[in-house]
Each structure stands twice: as C-alpha cells, then as structure tokens.
Amino acid sequence: MARHPLEKTRNIGIMAHIDAGKTTTTERILYYTGRSYKIGEVHDGAATMDWMEQEQERGITITSAATTCYWNDHRINIIDTPGHVDFTVEVERSLRVLDGTVAVFDGVAGVETQSETVWRQAEKYSVPRMCFVNKMDRTGADFYFVVDTIKERLTENYVVLQLPIGAEADYQGIVDLITMKALIWHGEDLGASWDEVDIPDDLVDKAEEYREMMLDKLSEFDETIMEKYLEEQEITEEDLKSAIREGTLHHGLVPVLNGTAFKNKGVQPLLDAVVDYLPSPLDIPEIVGTSIKGEEEVTRKVSDDEPFSALAFKIMTDPHVGRLAFFRVYSGSLEKGSQILNPRTGNKERMGRILEMHANDREDVDAVYTGDIMAAIGIKDVRTGDSLVAIDKPLILEEMTFPDPVIDVAVEPKSKADQEKLSKALMALSQEDPTFRVHTDQETAQTILSGMGELHLEVLVDRMLREFNVDASVGKPQVAYRETITKEVTTTYTHKKQTGGSGQFAEVEIDVRPAQPGEGYSFDDNISGGRIPKEYIPAVDAGIKEAMTSGVLAGFPVVDVQVELNDGKFHDVDSSDMAFKIAGTMAFKEAARKARPALLEPIMAVEVVTPDDYLGGVVGDLNSRRGQVQGTEQRGNNQVVNALVPLSEMFGYVGDLRTMSSGRANYTMQFDSYQQMPTSVQEEVVTRLRGE
Numbered sequence: 042m043a044r045h046p047l048e049k050t051r052n053i054g055i056m057a058h059i060d061a062g063k064t065t066t067t068e069r070i071l072y073y074t075g076r077s078y079k080i081g082e083v084h085d086g087a088a089t090m091d092w093m094e095q096e097q098e099r100g101i102t103i104t105s106a107a108t109t110c111y112w113n114d115h116r117i118n119i120i121d122t123p124g125h126v127d128f129t130v131e132v133e134r135s136l137r138v139l140d141g142t143v144a145v146f147d148g149v150a151g152v153e154t155q156s157e158t159v160w161r162q163a164e165k166y167s168v169p170r171m172c173f174v175n176k177m178d179r180t181g182a183d184f185y186f187v188v189d190t191i192k193e194r195l196t197e198n199y200v201v202l203q204l205p206i207g208a209e210a211d212y213q214g215i216v217d218l219i220t221m222k223a224l225i226w227h228g229e230d231l232g233a234s235w236d237e238v239d240i241p242d243d244l245v246d247k248a249e250e251y252r253e254m255m256l257d258k259l260s261e262f263d264e265t266i267m268e269k270y271l272e273e274q275e276i277t278e279e280d281l282k283s284a285i286r287e288g289t290l291h292h293g294l295v296p297v298l299n300g301t302a303f304k305n306k307g308v309q310p311l312l313d314a315v316v317d318y319l320p321s322p323l324d325i326p327e328i329v330g331t332s333i334k335g336e337e338e339v340t341r342k343v344s345d346d347e348p349f350s351a352l353a354f355k356i357m358t359d360p361h362v363g364r365l366a367f368f369r370v371y372s373g374s375l376e377k378g379s380q381i382l383n384p385r386t387g388n389k390e391r392m393g394r395i396l397e398m399h400a401n402d403r404e405d406v407d408a409v410y411t412g413d414i415m416a417a418i419g420i421k422d423v424r425t426g427d428s429l430v431a432i433d434k435p436l437i438l439e440e441m442t443f444p445d446p447v448i449d450v451a452v453e454p455k456s457k458a459d460q461e462k463l464s465k466a467l468m469a470l471s472q473e474d475p476t477f478r479v480h481t482d483q484e485t486a487q488t489i490l491s492g493m494g495e496l497h498l499e500v501l502v503d504r505m506l507r508e509f510n511v512d513a514s515v516g517k518p519q520v521a522y523r524e525t526i527t528k529e530v531t532t533t534y535t536h537k538k539q540t541g542g543s544g545q546f547a548e549v550e551i552d553v554r555p556a557q558p559g560e561g562y563s564f565d566d567n568i569s570g571g572r573i574p575k576e577y578i579p580a581v582d583a584g585i586k587e588a589m590t591s592g593v594l595a596g597f598p599v600v601d602v603q604v605e606l607n608d609g610k611f612h613d614v615d616s617s618d619m620a621f622k623i624a625g626t627m628a629f630k631e632a633a634r635k636a637r638p639a640l641l642e643p644i645m646a647v648e649v650v651t652p653d654d655y656l657g658g659v660v661g662d663l664n665s666r667r668g669q670v671q672g673t674e675q676r677g678n679n680q681v682v683n684a685l686v687p688l689s690e691m692f693g694y695v696g697d698l699r700t701m702s703s704g705r706a707n708y709t710m711q712f713d714s715y716q717q718m719p720t721s722v723q724e725e726v727v728t729r730l731r732g733e
Contacts, residue, residue: 051321053141066311107355141289333384353426355425447643450515452487495518529553531552531553639723647708662697
C-alpha cells in the first residue's frame with residue numbers, strides 16, 4: 042500500500058451521549074465515503090461499526106471499532122466510541138490516540154451528562170473538537186436550544202458555521218455561513234446529492250446575524266480577518282477556512298454544524314469540515330516520552346525518519362484471527378514481520394501481520410507509517426497502554442490511567458472443565474479491558490469480577506458465556522466497598538517463632554494515621570541507628586500492603602492511610618525478610634482494629650431528566666435513597682435533577698423510575714467519589730456482609 046501523505050490524514054473519534062445518533066453518523070460517513078455499500082441501521086442491528094453480537098442486540102456501542110475511509114483525497118481513520126457511561130474507559134482510551142474529535146448531540150436533548158464527561162476527557166488530552174447537532178428531524182428538535190446548552194455546559198468558545206433550514210419533519214438542509222448559500226437535500230438517492238440554492242428569504246436576516254457573530258469570533262485571533270472586517274474588504278472563503286482551522290487547532294475554538302444522519306442530510310458537509318478544520322498528525326506537537334529508566338525526557342518528531350514508536354490502545358479477541366492489538370504510530374515506520382520492544386515487559390515481539398481495519402473486515406498491509414492507526418497480529422504479551430518501540434531507540438510513551446471499578450459480581454463455574462475455560466476467558470477479557478478486575482475472595486474462594494457498572498459487568502459476563510462457552514452461575518451485583526481508618530494509632534508487634542534450628546524474629550513499631558481522601562497509601566521509613574537493617578525495610582512495607590488488601594471490618598481493600606515505621610528490633614540469626622513481612626502485616630491489622638475503622642461506599646453522580654409532573658416524586662425518592670439533591674434546572678420541557686446517591690441505593694432504580702414516571706423520565710449516573718458511611722448504615726452493612 043502506498044504511503045498516504047501525512048498532511049492528508051485525519052485520526053478522529055466520534056463521541057456522544059448514548060442515543061445521540063453517533064453510530065448512525067459513523068455509518069453514513071462510511072456509506073458516503075464508499076466504504077460501506079449499504080447503510081446499516083442501529084435499530085435493525087445491522088450497523089457496521091457495532092460488530093459484537095451484544096452491540097447489535099442492545100443497539101449501543103460497547104467497544105471502539107476502528108475503521109479507515111477516504112474523502113476528498115484525505116484518509117480518515119475513525120474510532121466510534123461508546124456513549125454509555127459504563128464504557129467511559131473505551132472513550133478515554135481512544136482519545137489518547139486521536140488528533141481530533143466530532144461530538145454528536147441530540148437535536149432535542151442537547152448536551153447531556155455523558156456528553157460533558159466525554160468533553161472533559163477530550164480537554165484532558167487537549168483534543169480539538171467540533172460539534173454536530175444531529176437528529177434535526179426529530180419532533181421537538183431545536184438547534185438554537187442545543188447551541189445554548191453547548192454554551193452553558195461546555196464552552197463559550199464556539200462558532201456556528203451552519204444554520205438549519207426547517208426543523209422536525211420539515212428539516213430540509215443547511216445554510217452555509219461561509220459561502221452564504223443554502224444546501225437542500227432530496228430523499229430519492231439516500232442523500233448522495235443536494236442542491237446549492239440561495240438562502241430562503243425568511244432566513245436571510247438570521248444568516249447575516251450569525252455570520253457577523255462568526256466574523257467577530259474569528260477576528261479575535263486572526264489578523265487578516267480583523268483587518269478586512271474593519272476595512273470592509275471582501276473576506277474570502279479561504280480566509281474564513283484558514284481562520285477556523287487556526288482557531289480549532291490552537292485556540293480551543295469549536296465549530297458547530299447540524300444535520301440528520303438518519304435522514305441522510307448534512308453528512309457530506311460534516312466530512313468536509315473534518316478535512317478542513319481537524320488536525321493532521323503533523324499539527325500535533327512532537328511526542329514526549331521518558332527513557333526506559335524513567336529518568337529523562339525523550340522527544341520524537343512526527344516523521345517517518347524518526348525511530349519507531351507506537352501506543353497499543355486496545356486489545357481484542359477476534360473470532361477469525363485471534364488476538365488483535367490496535368495501535369497508533371507516533372513516529373517512524375515499520376514493515377510487517379519486524380521486531381519491536383515492549384518496554385513494560387522488556388520483551389522483543391514480532392509484528393506478524395498488520396491489518397487496516399474496517400469495523401470487522403480487514404485488509405493486510407505490508408508496512409505502517411507515522412500517523413497510522415492499525416491492528417497487529419502476533420504480539421503476545423501486550424496490554425492496553427503499552428508502548429511498542431524500536432529496539433535500538435526505546436522510550437516509554439505516556440501511560441494511561443483508569444478509574445477503579447465500583448461494582449462486584451461473584452461467578453462460579455458449573456464444572457471443572459468450565460473452571461479452566463473461565464480462567465482463560467478472564468485472562469483474555471482483563472487484558473482487553475483495564476477497568477475489569479478479577480480477584481478471589483479469600484473467605485469464600487469465589488471468583489469476583491469487578492467493573493464500572495451493572496451494564497459493564499452484564500456485557501462481560503455475557504461475552505464470557507458466548508465467546509468462551511463458559512457455563513457459570515452469576516451472583517447478584519454487589520457494591521465494591523473500601524475500608525479506611527479515622528484515628529491515629531501507634532502499635533508495636535513482635536513476631537517470634539522457635540522451632541528447632543533457626544527461628545523467626547522481627548519487631549516493628551508503626552504509627553498509622555488517616556490520609557486525605559483519594560491520597561492512597563504512603564510509607565515512611567523513620568528508622569535510625571540501625572534498629573532494623575535497611576534490607577528488611579521493604580519487607581515491612583510489603584507486609585503492610587498485603588494486610589491492606591483485606592480490611593478488618595469486612596475484608597475490603599483499605600485505602601487512604603499513612604504509615605510510619607518508627608522503631609523495631611532484629612536478631613542476627615533469626616531475623617529474615619519473611620519475619621519482617623509477617624510483623625508488618627500483623628502490626629497493621631492490630632493498628633487498624635484500634636484506629637476506628639470505617640467503611641467507604643461509592644457515591645454516584647445521578648442526573649434524572651423528568652417532566653414537571655413527576656419532579657416531586659423523583660426528588661422525594663432520591664432523598665429516601667440517602668441521596669443529596671445538588672440542584673434542579675429547567676431543560677426544554679423537562680426538569681433536570683442532579684444528586685449524589687450511594688451506589689448501594691441505586692440497584693433496581695431503572696424499573697422504579699419507569700413506574701414512578703409512567704416511563705417518561707430517564708437517568709444517567711457515573712462514579713463521583715468514595716465517602717464514609719453513616720455509622721448506623723455501616724453497622725447494618727458489616728453485620729450483613731459478615732453473615733451474622
């Protein structure tokens with residue numbers, strides 16, 4: 042495959058709240074770029090990008106499928122990301138490797154909770170964005186309302202480039218404020234062609250007003266526009282496009298477009314805008330990583346001539362070709378069959394086959410170049426977030442950070458054969474998804490799966506049954522509590538064991554105190570005068586960490602603790618690493634019992650959108666769930682209630698809300714923080730968990 046020019050490459054993501062029409066928008070892009078020969082509809086379960094069986098059944102996108110298409114001589118690599126909050130990690134992972142993104146909004150609902158979450162994630166990685174107000178054909182669609190929600194909830198730094206012509210069933214097309222022409226689509230050829238006509242009379246004044254606003258915004262950072270604007274000279278289409286591109290790439294400007302992907306209107310101008318305004322890999326600053334020892338910064342230019350560096354951003358098991366590692370190339374080039382280094386493992390790996398992906402078709406390629414997003418077969422030990430680099434010039438690219446899971450479910454295989462299949466399935470799934478964790482409960486010996494929400498675990502369990510044929514019984518979802526301490530305590534523990542020959546001896550004195558919420562664990566060595574030899578100190582630390590995996594209240598991990606090792610004793614013959622590790626473990630457990638241990642529970646940020654009639658009932662119900670209502674606001678014809686509610690109180694909420702509002706209210710929730718439980722609730726929960 043010939044090298045496609047870097048300046049004509051776009052790596053973009055399409056992101057949105059669930060049901061804003063994101064997958065449909067991607068489907069239309071693939072159709073108009075000639076990558077898909079028939080249009081797949083999400084509600085028919087035929088969408089190309091939703092290629093897992095469950096995605097097609099549920100009508101939501103769970104994993105980001107990557108695909109490549111071509112438009113106006115530009116190569117566009119698209120990642121379709123999930124909109125459901127349980128799969129936020131997929132979004133975070135994709136944003137790390139994208140250069141620009143299109144945020145899709147529902148023309149009726151405007152900016153919703155998950156849209157905000159995704160927006161914040163894009164800001165974290167400084168990804169340039171543009172907005173596509175979709176579903177303009179829906180009853181109640183209001184472009185200007187959506188623009189207001191963008192202004193209020195996301196950014197004031199937006200610029201409207203198109204106005205809608207008509208709305209709801211009468212939506213016909215757009216007014217292009219750059220050319221000051223109207224584009225009208227006709228339904229006969231699935232939106233493949235449109236007419237360029239004069240702006241309808243009733244929209245001329247509004248178009249003039251919004252064009253003035255656009256010029257005003259652009260003149261803030263573009264001198265050519267400012268000079269021509271002030272001197273009333275003609276501002277050309279090129280002047281405007283160049284200013285919008287400059288603003289989008291370097292000044293956080295967000296272009297706003299509109300259309301209806303489902304009715305095939307407005308998608309081609311969206312593609313033009315992707316090419317005109319979103320960055321190519323060359324617009325992204327040089328790549329900064331660290332040396333293998335992590336001591337110094339290493340930079341790479343965005344060029345094929347630099348040493349090879351890439352980031353694996355997704356691992357998937359494909360039913361036809363086995364394990365696929367999706368990766369983004371930041372610098373250099375590589376031919377298939379070449380060796381690379383994975384700095385995390387220190388292993389050299391061979392890239393057997395390299396595939397250009399189109400949802401779930403694939404095309405073999407002979408080489409990859411800077412800016413490419415491809416999938417590799419043959420890399421054995423690779424995880425999400427691993428760097429893949431040249432053996433002779435290695436570096437570690439920035440690692441990805443992922444939130445801790447908040448919900449657990451117990452899984453028991455039905456037979457010995459299932460036990461083996463289960464181990465294999467869990468290993469494969471946890472390599473694919475870093476927010477999915479597995480551990481064995483020490484008391485019950487059950488396998489516990491942890492995830493980001495009920496849907497996340499449901500999908501994982503479903504995949505286990507379907508893809509790996511594991512027959513297992515699955516328990517009810519449980520809350521992933523944490524434990525902490527609330528007072529400072531000093532404890533001395535002596536570990537002594539004498540059994541013929543050399544015995545075991547270690548004594549430690551530790552000071553244990555609460556840390557700030559979210560600070561985690563810290564260990565300070567204050568030993569002086571050789572009271573404990575230096576070589577035994579790491580063993581004490583390791584023993585404490587081991588004790589923290591299972592707290593004294595109900596066996597949950599302990600968090601947010603500061604430990605100081607202040608004193609101790611050793612024996613020339615009987616002391617060992619093992620003795621000091623045991624002393625560390627036992628000292629911490631003893632201290633934790635005395636330090637007023639407390640249970641922490643995950644608190645969820647809940648947003649309920651409800652018609653006015655049900656507002657009182659919704660608020661009353663949230664209060665009865667120990668919720669703290671943070672505020673309510675009017676959005677269109679609905680009221681929006683924001684509240685912080687313990688996760689344990691939200692099980693079954695979807696059915697209760699449906700009943701309470703005759704199916705008219707809906708909600709979203711995402712993890713907010715861990716907070717200490719009220720004492721009365723804690724006693725109840727601990728008693729239940731201990732089975733007393």
